[in-house]
Amino acid sequence: MKNPPPRGYRAKEILTLLKDHGPLTAKAISLMVEPPMRNKKIYEALLRLKNRGLVNVRSERIIARGCSIYQLQQDLRARENTSKIIGVHPESLQQPYFRYREILHNDNCAVVAHNLKKQYPDAVLVRDFEFERSDIAKKIMLSEENDRDVKPDILLIFYNSNKKNITSIAFEIEKSRKDNRRLNAKLKKYASQSRVDGVVYICDENRIKEALLDSFINKVSPRAVRVKHYINYFLMFAENKNIQISPNDNLYDLNRKTVSLEKWISFLQNMKTSA
Known part of the structure; x- marks a missing residue:
């Protein structure tokens, strides 16, 4: 039988998750705590943090409930x-609404x-709401002042051994289809107006994926000189709804060929090293 976590471990863990990721539902927290907790225990832990004045609870009506x-x-x-519990400066706990x-x-x-x-503890990970501090x-x-709508949901940054070269990958989680103008602008930003080395889209529906493919192939790639030498491997897609992404998961390129996330990252890193 495994020993239970030490006293105070859960409070520190949940507060750290809320620091790193912003406002969350109890369901999302349940998918991240280790070792796992029953839902009842998560709600009890959150209530204790609320009663201590460390956590705020908002009631929202989302999808009619x-x-x-x-x-x-x-x-x-x-x-x-909170800063005393998780060992950070109070300013780092400021979050937008x-x-x-x-x-x-x-x-x-x-x-x-x-x-x-x-999976990649040595990488630097930046969420969209953290960009102003990174x-x-x-x-x-x-980034420019008018680029607020084209920040990635997640930016994953790898440094090579000498800290001189970096490989950066943008992750986008798409739940709904954007209009063509916004799609074109975001993909153009990634391919031609940034230093991002690759982009992964996690899409809920095939129609979203098809819209992205159409935009990238017909509107963006013909002028994407920066990534032209590996254009088929710049924009990748993860399986639908795969939020539990891992290095062995398959990604799909523009030609619908598969490669694992781990191998694709290695490809991008090797390309930067040999450039």
Whole structure:
């Protein structure tokens, strides 16, 4: 029988998840805590954190039903108390307000980001709401003030052994189809107006994937000089709804050929090294 986690472990773990990923539902938290907890225990732990003044609970109506959203309490005293528990500066606990429409999307992004960081602990991972505090993310994306709508959901950054070359991969979790103008603008940004080395889309529906393919092949790739030498392997797709992504999972290229995430990342890293 495994020993139970030490006293205070769950509070620190949940507060850290809320720091790293912003507001979450209890369901998303249940997919990330280790070892796993029963739903009842998660709700009890969240209630204790609320009663201690460390966590704020928002009630939102999402998809015609009520939903409780948990976020770090943002007043200075609460941030100071939380910072003592998880060992960070109170300023790093400041978070933007998330609109209710963003909540379920943020849940999915959080689970993907959590799994990527678990699989690649030495990589730097930047979420979209962290961009303003990340100089390296802004440098990779060549960010400007009017680029707020073209930040990736997740940016995964690998440094090589001498810390001189980096390989960066953008992850997008698409739950609904964007209009053609926004699709074209975002894909153009990635391929021609950034330093991103590859992009992975995790799509809920095939029609979203087909729209992305059509936009990239017909509107973006003909002028994508920067990535022309590996154009078929720049934009990749994960299996539908695969938020539990792992290195052995297959990705699909423009020709619908498969390669594991691990091998594709190695391909991008080797290409940067030999360039």
